[in-house]
Amino acid sequence: MAPSPRLSHVSVVVMVVLMVLLVLASASHGAAAGGEASPHGAAGGTNVTHKKAFPVLSLKYDHVKTPFEISLWILLALLMKLGFHVIPRVSQVVPESCLLIVVGLLVGGFIKAIGEKAPALDDTLFFLYLLPPIILDAGYFLPIRPFTENVGTILVFAVVGTLWNAFFMGGAMYAVCRLEGGPLAGVDLLSCLLFGSIVSAVDPVAVLAVFEEIHINELLHILVFGESLLNDAVTVVLYHLFKEFSHVGTVTVVDALLGVVCFFVVSLGGVMVGAIYGILGAFTSRFTSHTRVIEPLFVFLYSYMAYLSAEVFHLSGIMSLIACGVTMRPYVEANVSHKSYTTIKYFLKMWSSVSETLIFIFLGVSTVAGPHAWNWTFVVVTVLLCLVSRVMGVVGLTFIINKFRIVKLTKKDQFIVAYGGLRGAIAYSLGFLLPDHQMKTLFLTAIITVVFFTVFVQGMTIRPLVELLAVKKKKESKRSINEEIHTQFLDHLLTGIEGVCGHYGHHHWKDKLNRFNKEYVKRWLIAGERSTEPQLISFYNKMEMKQAMMMVESGSSAKLPGLISMQNIQPKAESRERTIPKISKGREEEIRKILRANLQKTRQRLRSYSRHDLMVDPFEDMNENLSEMRFRKQRVEMERRMSHYLTVPANRQEASPVRRVRFESDHGLDQDYTSTESSGVRARNVGPTSSSSDAISVLDESPPLRPSRRSGTQATDSGEEETRDQRTQSRRLSDPGPK
Amino acid sequence: MGASRSRTENPEIQDLSDQTGFSSEQIRILHRRFRQLSGDEETISKENLEKIQALDKNPIRNQIIEAFFDKRNQKDGKVGSFEEIGFEQFVKVMSHFRPPNLKMTDEDKEAMRREKLRFLFNMHDTDNDGTITLDEYRKVVEELLSKSGAIGPDVAKAISDAAMLEVASINMPHMEPDDFYEGITFEHFEQILKGLEMESRMNIRFLDVDTSTMHCGKSQ
DSSP: OOHHHHHHHHHHHHHHHHHHHHHHHHHHHHHHHHHHHHHHHHHHHOOSOOOOOOOSSOOOOGGGHHHHHHHHHHHHHHHHHHHHHHSHHHHHHSOHHHHHHHHHHHHHHHHHHHTOOOOOOOHHIIIIIIHHHHHHHHHHTOOHHHHHHTHHHHHIIIIIIHHHHHHHHHHHHHHHHHHHOGGGTTOOHHHHHHHHHHHTSOOHHHHHHHHHHHOBOHHHHHHHHHHHHHHHHHHHHHHHHHHHHHHHOOOOHHHHHHHHHHHHHHHHHHHHHHHHHHHHHHHHHTTGGGOGGGHHHHHHHHHHHHHHHHHHTTOOHHHHHHHHHHHHHHHHHHHSOHHHHHHHHHHHHHHHHHHHHHHHHHHHHHHHHSOOOOOHHHHHHHHHHHHHHHHHHHHHHHHHHTTTOSSOOOHHHHHHHHHTOOOOHHHHHHHHTSOSOTTHHHHHHHHHHHHHIIIIIIHHHHHHHHHHTTOOBOOOOOOOHHHHHHHHHHHHHHHHHHHHHTOOOHHHHHHHHHHHIIIIIHHHHSOGGGGGOOHHHHHHHHHHHHHHHHHHHHOTTOOOTTOOOHHHHSOOOGGGGGGOOOOOHHHHHHHHHHHHHHHHHHHHHHHTTOSSOOSSOTTTOOSHHHHHHHHHHHHHHHHHHHHHHTTSOOOOOSBOOEEEEEEEOTTOOEEEEEEEEETTEEEEOSSSSOTHHHHHTTTOBOOOOOHHHHHHHOOSHHHHHHHHHHHHHHHHHTOOOOO | OHHHHHHHTHHHHHHHHHHHOOOHHHHHHHHHHHHHHHTSOSOEEHHHHHTOGGGTTOTTHHHHHHHHHBGGGGTSSOOSBOSEEOHHHHHHHHGGGOOOOTTOOHHHHHHHHHHHHHHHHHHHOTTOSSSBOHHHHHHHHHHHHTTSSOOOHHHHHHHHHHHHHHHHHHHOTTOOTTOOOOOBOHHHHHHHTGGGOHHHHSOOOOOSSOOGGGOOSOOO
8 A cells, every 4th residue: 555645645746736837828828928029029129130149948839839738738637537546535435527526626726816717618619529529439339229128218208307307497496586586586487498408408428427437237327328318409409499589588389389390300300410420431431441540530530520510400419429329330340340449449438538527627617717696596496496306307207107118117216317317517518608698697607506516416425325225236247148149039039929929019120120230231331241240140259359369468378277168068979989980000090199189289278278279469460471371381281181181081970160260450351260170179270270170080070161151251362262272172071082 | 709708707817817917908918819829719739820920030930939839838847848729828928928017026026037037948948858958059049040141050059169168167167177068957047147137128018908900910
């Protein structure tokens, strides 16, 4: 524990230094502006140029001011983030978002104390630069299965729940203002409704920040999170509606109807725009096999364009971004290389992390900076009403929803959903966007208070509450192949049972969609043979790859004792002995020697549980060197096989399966690493066939490899040669030979 | 015969309802479907189920049909399979797919999960010996992949081998190289599928309202 106090001291010192730097930067911005004027004046004044000493060191800050300040801010934000994790006790009790807001408050306080103008959370900055990465990260990695299974519930909460919140809050605030009178008397109904619509929306950034750390079960997470994403459409419509109407002053029935139509246009339009860009992105990724390096950029740019295009038409940008990510993802992942996939994942996580940090810090800074108009009644009533309306909304809606759900929501679930309705920076920015209005500062203060209350109080207490109520947590185990097999099995089983029952339920339509996807969409959007690959096989390949990578990372000499191997599950080949063909003694000896050698090799490999005997690191230099080596190996093996085979009769015992794992390299070469199973002992080698197969072909025989399938997977002419070799091999194997 | 029959069936319906947990309305709807499938007979045979169009594209069609005729799913301890089943057996098989209700305790949910897992296990264990051997599991994977185009038997074998390996590693992590893992027993099966939460997944919506009149004649 000794280093950590020291580390925390160091980090505190660094943070202080940075904050001072930041303050100086904004101060010098003023000074530099002042300093700019005088040299010009001086230069203009004196026509006689007398020689100045050559400036060895000069200060030229303006030139780099903007990028310098931006970088300094981001650096500060990230160092704060680092710092919190160094101080262990704090980060377990207080969620990161709260700490960041506090830091923002401090920095804002500093800046104000110096007398400078602190940068406020500008709405362009927020909506165009800070928000999209977070939403894209959320949308791209949205767990599709729980989302689609609960989409009805999520939509009801998002649309009806938000509408209820907005109107209830607006109405109640108006009543309170009327009752209270005094400074609040001037607040009219429409302004209250506008206020209600801003404050009622659950914020995805805050929800993500808090729920990320508490690891509750998938269902609750997707309910709250999905709601926070989908309520954007409602918020956009209500906000614009009431903003327009506050100008006009009155609302007619026609306007209300138009509002409803507008809602459908905004939401469905947003989704459509997103889906179009998503399909474009997927289609583009089909052709990127030769330019792997820019693949991630396509994903990011198409998504950002989807967001911006939706914003142009006042459609819901968030829904567009989500739709784009969700549509693009399965096809892009099938097309891009593994490295691109990792890049996409890490860049998205990185950007969203930075954005989130910056948002919370700016929230703190703007709180200190902004003009405030504190009115006890208004603020307190707002906070209380937020809570009350949320609880009422959730309970009431759950009562209705439970009638339609197969698996009902319990009281505990309802509580978490209600308590997790956090407000955040979106509400604040929307308030900021309000036209200058007599009540604007009042509203802003109230919004900030609500945001602080939900993030601090609810954010901090939700973790102990989750523990207290023993809410189910997320299961940490990663997907196993058994689970995948049974998930698919269940899907088909339930669809079948629905068919027997005779009604078209949820599973029937899902099955239809999957079939449509497989038959038409995948052909267009996925390159090469992977378009016809069933999901089970792609899952299996992915799993293989992951394990292979783990092996490479841990070093293939890692010995893991006592692991189960194929020997244990393959039935003992007692019966095979009977059918061993009669061969000469000498030959038998030779074969036995080869077998023993192979068995020893494979047993060693098995003990170390190496799934792939990687003689070369496949992730380093996947280009011509590797294929050359393969050719050399191939040639050697061909020769060995020829010499063995011509003297040995072929007997078809058990078809040894041939396993293939595909690695896609950056240069588009598909490497096939095959393994051949031989009488219960798995022997794996780099290369199209293993050397043991020729010896074992006495007892077993590799099945005639399907050349057509293989030829489809080879992308280069190295592949052609390989298939030719395999065809010759299979032809030889099926040759009966001398009896 | 129609209207009066439903009156006289009441005690039987009540009995079935208690046994299986369906409501009377749901049982009546299932009965209507049963008669539709059986062509107004008292029992249905495999041919009746094979005629259902909705099952045509289903890769595990045969296993599903088998499951209806499997005696083990009747929970009365017998093994083997029926030639024809009556309405009572039909409903008992359907009851495996009921969702849990809010009033269930955790023990009830455990029991329900075990029941559903038992149903799945019986579907895989075709030779009734209480374990799923490698061959049986391989067949399961093959069936799953059967409608997905020309997949070679080697891929199915590889996947099922990997799956068995996983089951063995999770359940018996300290096997000697010479030990032989016989097959997946029911306990091991429960163990590997623990994470899937069968009681919330293996459900279909049983209608409370009769929509059979709304069908355009496609469901048969």
